[in-house]
Amino acid sequence: MAPFLSHPISLLFLLFSFLPLLSLSAVDQPYKTYIVRIDSQSKPSIFPTHYHWYTTEFTDAPQILHTYDTVFHGFSATLTPGHAATLSQHPSVLAVFEDQRQQLHTTRSPQFLGLRNQRGLWSDSDYGSDVIIGVLDTGIWPERRSFSDVNLGAIPARWKGICEVGERFSARNCNKKLIGARFFIKGHEAASGSMGPITPINETVEFKSPRDADGHGTHTASTAAGRHVFGASMEGYAAGIAKGVAPKARLAAYKVCWKNSGCFDSDILAAFDAAVKDGVDVISISIGGGDGISAPYYLDPIAIGAYGAASRGIFVSSSAGNDGPNIMSATNLAPWIVTVGAGTIDRNFPAEVVLGNGKRLSGVSLYAGLPLSGKMYPLVYPGKSGVLSASLCMENSLDPNMVKGKIVVCDRGSSARVAKGLVVKKAGGVGMILANGVSNGEGLVGDAHLIPTCALGSDEGDTVKAYVSSTSNPAATIAFKGTVIGIKPAPVVASFSGRGPNGLTPEILKPDLIAPGVNILAAWTDNVGPTGLDSDTRKTEFNILSGTSMACPHVSGAAALLKSAHPDWSPAAIRSAMMTTANTFNNLNQPMTDEATGNVSSPYDLGAGTSQS
Known part of the structure; x- marks a missing residue:
């Protein structure tokens, strides 16, 4: 007796049995991109390539974005959730998962x-x-x-x-x-x-x-x-x-x-x-x-x-x-x-905040513009107002009347560090002190800021804020020290x-x-x-x-x-x-x-x- 797949009627039965896979795209379902892993050994011999198999049995050719045949076998395609759910039940499909952004x-x-x-x-x-x-x-x-x-x-x-x-x-x-x-x-x-x-x-x-x-x-x-x-x-x-x-x-x-x-x-x-x-x-x-x-x-x-x-x-x-x-x-x-x-590594880019009371606080910076040359400027911490977006120096959060001509203390938070400096600059500030929070601790990285800026660890950031709160006319300046090699300890x-620990395989x-x-x-x-x-x-x-x-x-x-x-x-x-x-x-x-x-x-x-x- 001839093998099942060699009989034309049997082959038509096999193909038509999966036609629902091609027609479940309900008009009210949004299309998304899915990645489909296939058992490559399941390909019927009637198909000359895996691509022919995919476009005949699983989805239409225009829907396929990529085919994969080296690191694994399968394809990515734009499908409705219903179509994807049906595909996941196919005996040759190992997995179906939605495309995500990394x-x-x-x-x-x-x-x-x-x-x-x-x-x-x-x-x-x-x-x-x-x-x-x-x-x-x-x-x-x-x-x-x-x-x-x-x-x-x-x-x-x-x-x-x-x-x-x-x-x-x-x-x-x-x-x-x-x-x-x-x-x-x-x-x-x-x-x-x-x-x-x-x-x-x-x-x-x-x-x-x-x-x-x-x-x-x-x-x-x-x-x-x-x-x-x-x-x-x-x-x-x-x-x-x-x-x-x-x-x-x-x-x-x-x-x-x-x-x-x-x-x-x-x-x-x-x-x-x-x-x-x-x-x-x-x-x-x-x-x-x-x-x-x-x-x-x-x-x-x-x-x-x-x-x-x-x-x-x-x-x-x-x-x-x-x-x-x-x-x-x-x-x-x-x-x-x-x-x-x-x-x-054993190289750093130190900068220093000098407060009006004479305290000197060590930080880092890659600012390369005109220096402040030791000139003291009024110092302000917008966070004193209790407005979170102001303390984080978020877009449009700073009052120019408060910060113009001053050095502004900004909390680091999770938004881009260099973007905070741009917010300060747009509001008329002349410089920025970027203070770590408890979650960032004392970890510092240099940034090529657009205005004079020094990043400080959490402890020294708290020192600056305490100084601003306890002084009627707080002031500060920032000095930039260039490149220093031989930092210890490192790494x-x-x-x-x-x-x-490993969250999947501890x-x-x-x-x-x-x-x-x-x-x-x-x-x-x-x-x-x-x-x-x-x-x-x-x-x-x-x-x-x-x-x-x-x-x-x-x-x-x-x-x-x-x-x-x-x-x-x-x-x-x-x-x-x-x-x-x-x-x-x-x-x-x-x-x-x-x-x-x-x-x-x-x-x-x-x-x-x-x-x-």
């Missing part, structure tokens, strides 16, 4: 990690030559000196990727350093359609191409593998020779995140799929959920993509998120991902770094380790100024940023060095080498401490310790 986790660090010219791992690996790092981020600004291919050899023969053209990006923008670039936008466009909740990209400030309009992707790519660049600085700060952790490694940029609108799961998975097929050796992804919330591994696109990559011998590192110091705030928790927290676990330690992630100098886009604000018209080749986003590419670069020195090592072997040699002591040879509390840090803060090369 967020970005935003020159001395190689030396601080122990990398030295002509010796050690840099020498043993030839600086990571011929290892390919794929960076999933906001794209890349290819003209930066960090991406020069001078004196690099031929592109590795195993490379199968492309240089995708688009707005202000041509094939000539790739070279022997930046060997590939792609962009992924279908998931974003589906979410911003007529029935979607997301605003379409603003094409006056964004590029439909791999070109980086945000800066984050350029920064992370050059941190991992930027070439040596002489005369680097951010408006005079951190001056010196900039270089990535693996300066000779090749780069492939996969743009999955869009300025002001995030990164969609369906596009992230498409980039994972492409990167694996292209032939990368390392994937660096400084993206994840917020608020320490992690989906189960089988519904987490980064975990799914990373599993498919790791199973093919590709090392994947990702950021732990910036929701520390709360416990269980780490994200990207899958065991096959190297999850990276952030620590400080210190950054207060914002995502913490364990018996597996997360984060795996920490790496430099505070005040890191790296290449920057020409599209926006160093603050990232639309009103910031400054142009700078390099910028200084903080976040586990900056820590992740340090580990990606170190993995490239190890892969170059030991081509036969698996991702697990590279991860093991890093974790078993990680250091838990600072440069005072004392146990590493936590910036948030000043106490000795625990494995839930620093994982196995700080990455060493």
Whole structure:
């Protein structure tokens, strides 16, 4: 007797039995994007490809955004909830989950990690030559000196990727350093359609191409593998020779995140799929959920993509998120991902608040404009009025009559730090003191503010507020001290770094380790100024940023060095080498401490310790 599927009538019965899957799109149901995981072995032999199967049996071709066939099998498509629910009952469907929006986790660090010219791992690996790092981020600004291919050899023969053209990006923008670039936008466009909740990209400030309009992707790519660049600085700060952790490694940029609108799961998975097929050796992804919330591994696109990559011998590192110091705030928790927290290095950018009573309070700043030159200005804390938005210096919250010509004390809160300075400037203030709250503790990061600004820890912020409350005519000035190297103790676990324990699998330690992630100098886009604000018209080749986003590419670069020195090592072997040699002591040879509390840090803060090369 002939097999069931070989009989034409039987085949028609099979296809018609699933016609309801194609017709359940009720007009009153909104369309959403869903990711559908398929058991690839279930494909009937009558279909020449999986795509033919998907478009015949599961949904219409115009609805499909991406098909996945490397890191896993399946597709993403715009469907009604009813259609998605019916699909989930199909015997060949392993999972159906809604597309979600993820967020970005935003020159001395190689030396601080122990990398030295002509010796050690840099020498043993030839600086990571011929290892390919794929960076999933906001794209890349290819003209930066960090991406020069001078004196690099031929592109590795195993490379199968492309240089995708688009707005202000041509094939000539790739070279022997930046060997590939792609962009992924279908998931974003589906979410911003007529029935979607997301605003379409603003094409006056964004590029439909791999070109980086945000800066984050350029920064992370050059941190991992930027070439040596002489005369680097951010408006005079951190001056010196900039270089990535693996300066000779090749780069492939996969743009999955869009300025002001995030990164969609369906596009992230498409980039994972492409990167694996292209032939990368390392994937660096400084993206994840917020608020320490992690989906189960089988519904987490980064975990799914990373599993498919790791199973093919590709090392994947990702950021732990910036929701520390709360416990269980780490994200990207899958065991096959190297999850990276952030620590400080031995360089800082000190600033000082001098109060009218003579007290001097230490903080940090990257302000590079005209100094206050010791002049005292009236000091005001809008929070005395009891209006929360005023104390946080939110948009339109400040009374110009109260702040004009004064230095304004603003509470840090959760909104953008540099944006608070712009609010003060618009209201006529001459400077800002940015005070941490209890949740931020004493953790400080530098920002390239538009007005004279000093960030203070919680204790010294309270000192300023107490002074304002107890004095009839409070006054202050701010002094900027430039760049200081040799800070001790370092490293210190950054207060914002995502913490364990692992919220999904408590018996597996997360984060795996920490790496430099505070005040890191790296290449920057020409599209926006160093603050990232639309009103910031400054142009700078390099910028200084903080976040586990900056820590992740340090580990990606170190993995490239190890892969170059030991081509036969698996991702697990590279991860093991890093974790078993990680250091838990600072440069005072004392146990590493936590910036948030000043106490000795625990494995839930620093994982196995700080990455060493």
